Amino acid sequence: MGKTGGSEGLVDTIKNLWSKLSVYEEVKPLIALIGLFIASALLSPYFLTSYNQRILLLQTAPLAMLALGESMIILMGSIDLSPGSTMALAGTVAAIVHISYGQPLSVSILAGMATGAAVGFINGLLVTKAKIPSFVATLAALVAGRGMVLILTGGQPIVGLTEFRVFTEAIIGLPNMVWIFIVFTGINLLLLRRTSLGLKIYSIGGNEEAARYSGINADLVKLTIFTLAGFYYSIAGLMMNARLEVAYPWTGWGYELDAIASSVLGGIQLTGGIGSPIGPAMGAYILTLITNILILMGVSPYVQWVVKGAVLAVAATALTRGLKYVK
Amino acid sequence: MKRRGYKALSTTALIAIIVIIAIIIIGGVVYYITTQQQAPSKIKIGLFISNLGNPYFVALRDGAQAAVNELKNKGVDIEMEDFDAKDDPNLQTTQIETAVGQGFSALVVNPVHVEAIQPALQKAKDAGIPVITTDRDVADHTLRIVFIGTDxxxxxxxxxxxxxxxxxxxxxxxxxxxxxxxxxxxxxxxxxxxxxxxxxxxxxxxxxxxxxxxxxxxxxxxxxxxxxxxxxxxxxxxxxxxxxxxxxxxxxxxxxxxxxxxxxxxxxxxxxxxxxxxxxxxxxxxxxxxxxQSPFLQGYWGVYAAYYHIAKNWSPSEDWIPTPTVVVTKANVDTFEQEVKSPKPLPGAPSG
Known part of the structure; x- marks a missing residue:
């Protein structure tokens, strides 16, 4: 009798703990991350090496920047298909300013960031002023942005970006670009949880009509966030310049889907309004980790895609449990 | 007054219309006669390139042009016109369809896509214009006489x-x-x-x-x-x-x-x-x-294959003429570009 009572007590404690923890939206992706991390460590002896952990963070950094930007847009109930092209365009412009016009690194980085923000601003205008649905507006940016990259580069990589190594050099044991994405994850947390802009983003995503009736200037919020997201993407583009030491015209081709997948894995609902600000960074890490462990285990490349798809479907199912319905 | 004004205007207009029609008829007849006279002797080759923004295909075009210049020096009445499809299958289709109507003697085609341009090539085939594919082939091999590309x-x-x-x-x-x-x-x-x-x-x-x-x-x-x-x-x-x-x-x-x-x-x-x-x-x-690879030879051999087919009724014995590949190492890194850009005779070409 007492024995069963004890185990019931344990179950109750766990249930209690879970109900307390599950208030935090970060918990589910964090559990997925920790679970996958432990599983990977058990599956491959090479997973925990410092080299592998370092490249995991390096590979996560650009994707995390895309996911952090993308997630803010998804939280408003919109979608952005332009991250891949925007990062490539920003990287290309930075490289051209640096190599062709001989400007110092700082100027070229600012030019790249301005380019990303400009693309985001145009996306925002298309959505708010031209009233084009974000899926279509940013699809246009995806196509036109890549076209501009190809025109600017002539399809050939721009070489000689050795000065971009400042991004890959290490401070306190981690490459700078890893610190950058950690800092931006913190900025997202503050922006979305501690500012009125963050509150407006969630309320637009929750119910845009209601948000507009309550006096929120939703168009201004959208314009701001699209611009900010474009700026985030540009940093990813600069990171890729540093990683390859060339501005590669096909950088980020297809990354918009990885950015959306990272957001979903991080617990952001595609319907908008629900999700943790830092979840997307975890999602980006999870996605990178899956690719990494499959290569470490020597799984056939064709099987890798199936496994990735299955993990995404399973994770998304787990994350949406408890919701009444999804759109 | 008004009425006379109208009449004068209509007379002027009538004369103008007659003159314009006369010019069109005379011009058309002159154009018809001149083009008819040229047609039998002149070989006109259309070169359709997937994307001239890519240096690889510029080399292909240069090779084709080199072959045309060589044939001209030998006294062959040949000319070539090149078209850039900018990787757009619709544009390439339009270009080929237009060329079919313009009386080209042969088409050397570097397809944008293995299937997308097949309807256009079918039109060329129906019109009796021989087609040679270079660098990339088309799926339906009956649409061209030979493919010239890398092994x-x-x-x-x-x-x-x-x-x-x-x-x-x-x-x-x-x-x-x-x-x-x-x-x-x-x-x-x-x-x-x-x-x-x-x-x-x-x-x-x-x-x-x-x-x-x-x-x-x-x-x-x-x-x-x-x-x-x-x-x-x-x-x-x-x-x-x-x-x-x-x-x-x-x-x-x-x-x-x-x-x-x-x-x-x-x-x-x-x-x-x-x-x-x-x-x-x-x-x-x-x-x-x-x-x-040898894009230069792909263009060069493409023009020669077209010329032999038209002028000497030659047909290649093989379905595919492979172009050579050159290994580049530190030993020939400075000279290999000369190596791949030097003309070589088309394998299986007719003598003379």
Whole structure:
């Protein structure tokens, strides 16, 4: 009798703990991350090496920047298909300013960031002023942005970006670009949880009509966030310049889907309004980790895609449990 | 007054209309006669290029132009017009359809897509205009008389042989640990090159001198070559990498350097395509070898095949005339471009 009572007590404690923890939206992706991390460590002896952990963070950094930007847009109930092209365009412009016009690194980085923000601003205008649905507006940016990259580069990589190594050099044991994405994850947390802009983003995503009736200037919020997201993407583009030491015209081709997948894995609902600000960074890490462990285990490349798809479907199912319905 | 004004105006208009019609009729007759006189002797070749923004296809155009100039010097009445489809199958279709109506004697086509332009080529076939495909073929082989393009299997075999040669020279202990980076699955270039690599490497795997420690798909991309190679290096020591194009090979070099190893010394890298970055990497000693194709000869032979077919009623005995590939290493890195740009006679050409 007492024995069963004890185990019931344990179950109750766990249930209690879970109900307390599950208030935090970060918990589910964090559990997925920790679970996958432990599983990977058990599956491959090479997973925990410092080299592998370092490249995991390096590979996560650009994707995390895309996911952090993308997630803010998804939280408003919109979608952005332009991250891949925007990062490539920003990287290309930075490289051209640096190599062709001989400007110092700082100027070229600012030019790249301005380019990303400009693309985001145009996306925002298309959505708010031209009233084009974000899926279509940013699809246009995806196509036109890549076209501009190809025109600017002539399809050939721009070489000689050795000065971009400042991004890959290490401070306190981690490459700078890893610190950058950690800092931006913190900025997202503050922006979305501690500012009125963050509150407006969630309320637009929750119910845009209601948000507009309550006096929120939703168009201004959208314009701001699209611009900010474009700026985030540009940093990813600069990171890729540093990683390859060339501005590669096909950088980020297809990354918009990885950015959306990272957001979903991080617990952001595609319907908008629900999700943790830092979840997307975890999602980006999870996605990178899956690719990494499959290569470490020597799984056939064709099987890798199936496994990735299955993990995404399973994770998304787990994350949406408890919701009444999804759109 | 008013009425007379109208009448005067209508008379002027009438005269103007008659004059215009007369000019059109006379002009049309003159044009018809002149074009009819030219038609029998003049050979007019249309060259349809997928994308002239790519230096590879500029070399193809240069080769075709060189052949036309050579034939002109021999007294052949030949001219060529080139069209750039900018990688757009619709534009190429329009260009070919228009050319069919313009009375070209032969079309040398570098298709944008294996299937998309087939309806246009069908129109050329119906009009009795011979078509030769270069660099890329079309799916329906009856639409062209011959295909002139790279033998990617043979090129990849050359690359794999260079890899083995480099490994032997390096004195590394066997079994040599080799990584293969493949291109976009399903594309002809990726599948042919993968086959060529295995044709050579599998023999060495069988006798135990080579172990393939990883074979990944990096989709012909530099960024994927980098991330895939980084992860491979986390689990394996690698002696050599062979990639189905230079972009992936250069990404692998970036990963090798990132892991604190020296490309060319610790890890031997062999690529494919001889793009400018790869040529530089060979000069720097980071890449051991790459494979150069011969777009110049593809254009050059394309024009000759068209000319022989029209003027000498020649038909090629083979369905496909393979163009040679050239191995580029430090030894010929400065001279290989001359090598691939020198004209060679078309195999199986009629004498005279």
């Amino acid at each position: 990617n299997v043979a090129g990849a075999e050359q690359a794999a042989k260079m890899l083995i040669k480099a490994l032997k020279e390096s004195g590394k202990p066997t079994p040599w640990k080799v990584v293969i980076l493949n291109g976009i699955p399903g594309t002809t270039a990726a599948e042919d090159r993968k086959k060529g690599f295995h044709n050579i490497l599998d023999q060495y795997v069988a006798n135990g001198t080579v172990t393939i420690v990883a074979e990944e798909v990096a989709n012909f991309r530099r960024d994927e070559g980098l991330t895939k190679m980084e992860s491979i290096l986390a689990a394996q020591t690698v002696d050599a990498v062979i990639a189905a194009n230079d972009e992936m090979a250069l990404g692998a070099i970036q990963a090798i350097e990132g892991a604190g190893l020296t490309p060319g010394k610790d890890v031997i890298v062999v690529g494919y395509d001889a793009i400018p970055d790869a040529v530089q990497a060979i000069k720097d000693g980071k890449m051991y070898a790459t494979i150069a």
